[in-house]
Structures are given as structure tokens and as C-alpha cells.
Amino acid sequence: MTEMLMGLEVFSDALVSGLIAALMMLVNLLPEEISKPFQYAFMQRALLTSIMVGAICGMLSCYVVLKRWSLLGDAISHAVLPGVALAYLLGLPFFIGAFVTGALTSLGIGAIERHTRIKSDAAMGIMFTGAFALGIVLISKIASSTHLMHILFGNVLGVQQSALLLTLVASVVALLVVWLAFRPLMLYAFDPTQAQALGFNTGIIHYGLILLLTLTIVASLETVGIILVVAMLITPGATAHLLTDRFKTMLLLSMGVGVGSAVLGLYLSFAFDVASGGTIVLVATGCFFMALLFSPKHGVLMRLWRHRQVEG
Amino acid sequence: MKPLCESAPAAIDITNLYAAYHRQPVLENINLSFPAGKWTAIVGPNGAGKSTLFHVLTGGMSPLRGRVKAFGEPIAFHRKAGNIAYMAQREAIEWDFPISVWETVMGGRYGHMRHDPLWRRLLPARWYAASHRDAVHKALEDVNMLALSDRPIGALSGGQKKRVLLARALAQQAKILLLDEPLAGVDPPSEQLILDVLKRERASGRTVIMVTHDMPGARRYVDHVVLINRFVRGSGLPEEMLSTTKLAELAVSAIEQTNTDQTLRSSALALR
Numbered sequence: 293m294t295e296m297l298m299g300l301e302v303f304s305d306a307l308v309s310g311l312i313a314a315l316m317m318l319v320n321l322l323p324e325e326i327s328k329p330f331q332y333a334f335m336q337r338a339l340l341t342s343i344m345v346g347a348i349c350g351m352l353s354c355y356v357v358l359k360r361w362s363l364l365g366d367a368i369s370h371a372v373l374p375g376v377a378l379a380y381l382l383g384l385p386f387f388i389g390a391f392v393t394g395a396l397t398s399l400g401i402g403a404i405e406r407h408t409r410i411k412s413d414a415a416m417g418i419m420f421t422g423a424f425a426l427g428i429v430l431i432s433k434i435a436s437s438t439h440l441m442h443i444l445f446g447n448v449l450g451v452q453q454s455a456l457l458l459t460l461v462a463s464v465v466a467l468l469v470v471w472l473a474f475r476p477l478m479l480y481a482f483d484p485t486q487a488q489a490l491g492f493n494t495g496i497i498h499y500g501l502i503l504l505l506t507l508t509i510v511a512s513l514e515t516v517g518i519i520l521v522v523a524m525l526i527t528p529g530a531t532a533h534l535l536t537d538r539f540k541t542m543l544l545l546s547m548g549v550g551v552g553s554a555v556l557g558l559y560l561s562f563a564f565d566v567a568s569g570g571t572i573v574l575v576a577t578g579c580f581f582m583a584l585l586f587s588p589k590h591g592v593l594m595r596l597w598r599h600r601q602v603e604g
Numbered sequence: 605m606k607p608l609c610e611s612a613p614a615a616i617d618i619t620n621l622y623a624a625y626h627r628q629p630v631l632e633n634i635n636l637s638f639p640a641g642k643w644t645a646i647v648g649p650n651g652a653g654k655s656t657l658f659h660v661l662t663g664g665m666s667p668l669r670g671r672v673k674a675f676g677e678p679i680a681f682h683r684k685a686g687n688i689a690y691m692a693q694r695e696a697i698e699w700d701f702p703i704s705v706w707e708t709v710m711g712g713r714y715g716h717m718r719h720d721p722l723w724r725r726l727l728p729a730r731w732y733a734a735s736h737r738d739a740v741h742k743a744l745e746d747v748n749m750l751a752l753s754d755r756p757i758g759a760l761s762g763g764q765k766k767r768v769l770l771a772r773a774l775a776q777q778a779k780i781l782l783l784d785e786p787l788a789g790v791d792p793p794s795e796q797l798i799l800d801v802l803k804r805e806r807a808s809g810r811t812v813i814m815v816t817h818d819m820p821g822a823r824r825y826v827d828h829v830v831l832i833n834r835f836v837r838g839s840g841l842p843e844e845m846l847s848t849t850k851l852a853e854l855a856v857s858a859i860e861q862t863n864t865d866q867t868l869r870s871s872a873l874a875l876r
Contacts, residue, residue, distance in 0.1 A: 358701060358702075475714050475717065478703075482703060482708075483698070485662070485696050486690065488664050489662035489688065490714055491680070491685070491715060492715075537756035537758075539702050541702075
């Protein structure tokens, strides 16, 4: 048993170093002024994590935007906090606790919504603020406020090997699920009634998507933090929605926006010595406003121009 | 003389069905059979439970009680086998979704794709889906929408949207077609086109069941009529069911029902 675990560790270390080496080959193609910060090992780890987090958050954000789940994403991400604290108290890996409380809260929201007269937005507001408050109380008892700040706002420059590995596993799982269940997921987002009529189990699709969302949030915890992961789960998808009328293109664009803003944000945060999570989200927000103004199909400027043409 | 439809085998058999929303009964003691290979119209006032009946048939709602069979087997089996196509009312769909007319209609094939081997499903659509593509092509041709197949669905007019949803149901090539008000809010040419398409579908042996408010259309085209207002108010040939007396009875039942509901509600208030 111990030998197997050791073997697994050696394998995962080798996998991560291999990925980083491949990534560095690409980075070294860039001019030296740009690639310079990535000579540090912590920057290399940060780069790999950011790329993965940007990709899966971007991918999931399409479903979040189209299903109008923004508030649900917000709720799950906050509900993760008490899980982190409880896992620390029980001596478990933090992601197990985070995943459990995140999933429990989303189930609780669904139950309140279905069985009482409370509407879904209120149900979410109550559940996630409650869970978040519990998390803050627990953490104030067991850890320093710097630690709390890292969980809330992320610290991609301090990503450890274990967190990197978790992000890697979560990314592979999320990508595989979306690839294999691409059609049912799209149909469920577009027209759940039709999915049901075709005999798809929409309950499984619904909760599967919520679990996937929880997994993504847990995997992004150390990079952008609980508060800002919500932005990464909404902004890339909303940006892509402004740019295209094809779902596949939207997925790819959204992943591109996610990865691009994660990488650029990481670089800028190093260059100007500012908070990484915030910088990443600011870059994504910048992308959104660019799309809002300049999108050839659904942009504000294009719309104004078309109006003028009609009037003229 | 026994009406012809009743001797034909049933596509859907409903026994002793009860359904409710938030403890408000919507359908009570429904016993119905829809003849196979025929075109049936379901007629009833607004709020009579017609759409609810379809929700039960398509798995969107579980009944309180009762049994629904298709061709003698539980209807869930036929749903999974892709034998039941459903065209919902327009409002149920997210029209802002980034999807083209072609991809929307391809959605009708997803049930069948599930039965294809996994390795094929992983291929890009271009190589994998020849038979599915043919079905989509034909369905779009049938509803005269092939020219617009690259359009995003959000950019279509009301009548065009209906035709695309009909095409999606047709592309499924299912044994049973369930259509919830396929003619509501469409322009007269689209209406004629939809009726002609459904006529052809019936002629090729499919069972067509539609909810409609269009009495002249129903009189002209359908083989069988079901009158519903919470209870089954009649089931039989169009000439009988759509006679002025029958329709007047149905209208009276609607008024009576509103009255009883109101009496019940006021007595409940009085008890409080």
C-alpha cells in the first residue's frame, strides 16, 4: 500500500515536471524580457495552474451563463469555506471538505426551493451567506488572518505541488466529462424539456453539472480564491456569448479568454507586484468590455452603427 | 356502427391517470387510448390540462396515480428508444442560445445517437453522422427551412421558429409525434405547410397527437378527437366531437369548473 502511494507520488511528480518542461519550451520561444520571470520554479508552477484553471473555468462558465446559474456559482464558491476549515480540523485534505460542503449547500438550495415557498434567489442567498459565516467563524478560531486572505483571494504564486496536482486531476475530469457528454449537456442547457422527452435522465445531468461546477471551484481555490472564482465562472462565458452564435465556438472562445486572462494576469501581477487573483479577474473583465464594445455581431458600437444606417 | 378508430390498436393507452400541480388537481380519472397510425386532436379550454397531459407523456411530470403505456409497454421505455418526439410550446426554450437551425434540428437525433457505439460518437460530426445528417436534411426540407439552416435560431420569426421545432420532431423519425399547439401564432402559409407535413407523416404510418384550438383545421384533417377539461369530456370521430352541441357542453363545463373552484375557494376562506 505504502509502496503504491510512493509510486503514485513519483509518477505524479514526473508528470508535473514533464508538463512544466513542455510549457517552458513554449515560454522560451518568447523574447527574453517576457520569459524572464518564468525562470523561477514558483512562477512555472503558477503558470501551469493558471492555464488549467483558466481553461476549466472558461469551459464551465458557458454553462453557467447560458443556464443563468451565476448566483448558484457564487453560492457554491462561498459554501466551500466551512469545508476547508472543517477538513483542517479533522486533518483531511482541504479539497475533500470543500467539495462536500459545496455539494451539500447546492443540494440544500434545491430542497428549499422545491419544498417551500421561498424563491431560489433567496434560498441561495440564505444558504451561502450562512455557510460562509460558519466558515469565517471556524477559521477565525483555527488559523491566522493571512491564511484566510489566501483562501478568499487566492495566492497563485504560492501554489504547492499538491494543489497543482489537484487542479490537474480536476481539469482532466472536467474536460473528459464535457467531451463525452457534450450533446446531452448542450441539449440540457438549451432545452431541458426536449432532453427529458428524449429519455435523458435530466436529474443526473443537472446534479452532474453542479458537481462539476463544485469541482472546478475547489480546483481554482488556491489560484483566484473563493471570491474571485465567481468572476472566472461568469466573465469568460459572457464575453464569448457576445462574440459568437455557435456553442462549440463559444466554448473554445471562453476557454481562450479564461486561459489568456489567467496568463496575462499572472504576468502583470508579477511585473507590478500586485495581487494575482485580482489582476487575473481584471484582465478578464477588460476582455468582456472590449467584446461588449467591439463585437462584430452583438457589440454596442456595431449596433449603434446599424441604427444610424437604418435611420440614414 | 362502431367508429373505425376504436378497433385500431392503440399507440398510447392511459388508465386511471391523476395529475396535480401544487396539490391543485389538473387531470382526474383520465382513461384514454390514442389509435396508432392516426391523427388525433386534443381540444379543450385554456388550463384544461392538455399541456399537463403531454408533460406526463414526455416525462416532465410524474402523475399522482395511473398508468401510461405505449404499444403495450411502459412509455419510459419508448422515450429512451427515441420513439416519442415532442414539440413543446415555443416559450419553453432559451432563444438566446448560440445554436444554429441545423444544430437545433440535429437535437432530434440525440436520442438515437445514444445507441451508436461510443467510438463512433467520439468522431467529429462531419465523419460520424451521415445517417443523422440525412434525417436532418430531409426534415429541414420538409418544413422549407433548408435555406436558413446556418442562421442562429434567435434570428428567426415566430412562424420560422415553429417550423424549426417541427423539423426537430420530424428528424427524430419517431413512431409517435406529440405536438403542443403547433399552429398557434403562425402565419397562414406556415399553418398550411405544417398541416400538410403532418398529413404526410400520418400517411407514412406515424401516430400524430396534437393539442389545437383550430377547429376548422381539426375538422378537415384529423381522424380522432379527444375533448379534455380536467376530465375526459369525449373521445371519438371529429364529426361527433366537434359538433356545436359537444363544443358548447365543453365550454359550459369550463364555466362550471371555474364556478366550483370559486365556491370551493370562498368556502375555504369562510372556514378560515
